[in-house]
Amino acid sequence: GNSVTQMEGPVTLSEEAFLTINCTYTATGYPSLFWYVQYPGEGLQLLLKATKADDKGSNKGFEATYRKETTSFHLEKGSVQVSDSAVYFCALVGRAGGTSYGKLTFGQGTILTVHP
Amino acid sequence: NAGVTQTPKFRILKIGQSMTLQCAQDMNHNYMYWYRQDPGMGLKLIYYSVGAGITDKGEVPNGYNVSRSTTEDFPLRLELAAPSQTSVYFCASSSPNRANQETQYFGPGTRLLVL
Numbered sequence: 001g002n003s004v005t006q007m008e009g010p011v012t013l014s015e016e017a018f019l020t021i022n023c024t025y026t027a028t029g030y031p032s033l034f035w036y037v038q039y040p041g042e043g044l045q046l047l048l049k050a051t052k053a054d055d056k057g058s059n060k061g062f063e064a065t066y067r068k069e070t071t072s073f074h075l076e077k078g079s080v081q082v083s084d085s086a087v088y089f090c091a092l093v094g095r096a097g098g099t100s101y102g103k104l105t106f107g108q109g110t111i112l113t114v115h116p
Numbered sequence: 117n118a119g120v121t122q123t124p125k126f127r128i129l130k131i132g133q134s135m136t137l138q139c140a141q142d143m144n145h146n147y148m149y150w151y152r153q154d155p156g157m158g159l160k161l162i163y164y165s166v167g168a169g170i171t172d173k174g175e176v177p178n179g180y181n182v183s184r185s186t187t188e189d190f191p192l193r194l195e196l197a198a199p200s201q202t203s204v205y206f207c208a209s210s211s212p213n214r215a216n217q218e219t220q221y222f223g224p225g226t227r228l229l230v231l
Contacts, residue, residue: 004158032218043120043206043222044159051218089158093218101166102147102210102218103174106158 002027002094006107013080013114021075021110023064023090031092033057033066033073034104038087047075047088080114087111118142120223122207128229129197137192137226139207147210148190149174149220150182152203159206165190197230204228 007022025031032051036044048057053068062077073090090107123138141148146167151159161174165184179201181193190209194201204227208220 034218036222041224043224044208044220045222046219049219101164102220103149103161103164104159104220106160108156108158 002031002092002105004090004092004105004107006088006090006110009109010111010113013112015082015114015116016079017114019075019077019080019084019112021088021090021112023073023075023107025071025073025090025092027071027092027094027105029095030068031094033064034091034093035062035064035073035075036089036091036106038089038109040086044089080112082114082116085112085114120207120209120221122205122223122226124226125224126227126229128231129194130231131197131199133197134193134195135197135228137194137205137207137228139190139192139223140188141190141207141209141221142188143209143211143221144187145209145211145221146187148184149208149210150180150190150192151206151208152176152201153206153225154203162192162205194228199230202228202230 003026034049035047037047038044048059050057050066056065087109091104120141149164150162160176163182165171207223210220
C-alpha cells in the first residue's frame with residue numbers, strides 16, 4: 001500500500017534560519033504529492049502540491065520538488081518566521097489504477113517551532 | 117462562504133455512550149472525508165463519500181458509521197464509545213472540478229475524549 005515517511009520532529013529554529021523537512025514516499029504508479037500545514041487550534045490547509053515528476057510546488061516562500069528517482073518531496077524555506085510555527089504534513093494521493101477519489105495518505109507530521 | 121464546518125468543537129463521552137459528529141460544507145463538493153488524528157500518528161481515513169447516498173470505508177472504519185443523504189452534510193456516528201476513540205476528528209471535502217479534485221479543504225476539527 002501507499003505510505004509517507006517524514007523526518008522526526010520537533011524542529012526548533014531561530015527566525016531567518018533555513019528550513020528543510022524531509023519526506024519520502026512509497027506508492028505504485030504516479031501519485032500526487034502535497035504539503036499541508038496545521039496552525040495551532042486549526043484544521044489543515046493546503047500549503048503546496050505537485051502532480052508529476054520534477055514539478056515544483058511553491059507557496060508563501062515554501063518550496064518542494066517532486067523527485068521520482070528518490071521518491072522524495074522535501075519541504076524547504078530559505079528564511080523562516082515566527083508565524084511559520086505549525087505542524088507540517090506530507091501526503092499523497094495514489095493513482096495506481098482506477099479512481100483514487102482523492103483519498104490522502106499522510107505522514108506523521110513534523111512540529112516546527114520558530115523562535116524570535 | 118463558510119467552507120467546512122464541524123460541531124461540536126469538544127466533547128467528553130463516557131464509555132458506551134453514542135454521539136454524532138456533524139460536518140457540513142457549502143462549496144458543492146462531491147467528495148467528503150472523515151479523518152482521525154492521533155498524537156504523532158498523522159491522519160487516518162475513517163470513511164469517505166463520493167456523493168449523496170454513496171459511502172465507503174477508509175483505513176480505520178471499525179466503531180464508526182456514516183451517512184450522506186445530502187451533498188452538504190456528512191455526519192459521523194460513534195455507537196459505543198471506547199477509550200481508543202479518543203482523538204481529534206477532521207472532516208474534509210474536495211472539489212468536483214477534475215483539476216482541483218485532489219485538494220482537500222478541512223474543517224476545524226472536533227476533539228473527543230472518551231472516559
